[in-house]
Amino acid sequence: MKLLLCLECGDLFNLDYSIKKCSCGKVEGKYIDNINAVYKGGVAVPMGISNPSLLEAIRNQPEKGMGEEFTAFTIPKKCPTFIKQDQ
Ligand SMILES: [Zn+2]
Numbered sequence: 001m002k003l004l005l006c007l008e009c010g011d012l013f014n015l016d017y018s019i020k021k022c023s024c025g026k027v028e029g030k031y032i033d034n035i036n037a038v039y040k041g042g043v044a045v046p047m048g049i050s051n052p053s054l055l056e057a058i059r060n061q062p063e064k065g066m067g068e069e070f071t072a073f074t075i076p077k078k079c080p081t082f083i084k085q086d087q
Contacts, residue, residue, distance in 0.1 A: 001054070002037050002075070002082055004029050005045040012047070040086045046075035 004020075004027050005012045011022035015037050021028040022041075029039030039046060050071040057070035075082050 001049045001051055002029075002031075003047040003049065003072075004039055004041075005047055006041065007043040007045060036081050036083075038083050038085050040084070042086070044084070046079065046082050046084075048073050048075050 002015055003012055004015065004022070006022035006024060006027040008026050009022050009024035011024075011027070013020055013022065015029050015031050017031050019028050019030045027039065027041035027044040029037055029044070031037045050073070053071035057068040060068045062068060077084070
């Protein structure tokens with residue numbers, strides 16, 4: 001799952017096939033097919049969540065106590081499936 005973080009307003013959001021923007025409007029992005037996505041914004045950080053890891057954490061969600069961790073990561077600045085369109 002691809003996400004965008006805006007370092008200006010702090011929004012962290014998923015993508016859709018139509019353009020989505022953060023609250024301050026400085027970061028935007030969208031999927032162009034089921035794998036590839038594009039984004040814009042000098043304060044954008046492309047991020048990902050491991051889908052199998054998230055599904056496992058949902059399956060193991062505890063009733064109380066500590067939460068169940070899952071894997072999230074920053075996507076490299078140069079990534080062939082998540083391309084920055086400006087600069
Ligand atoms: Zn923003």
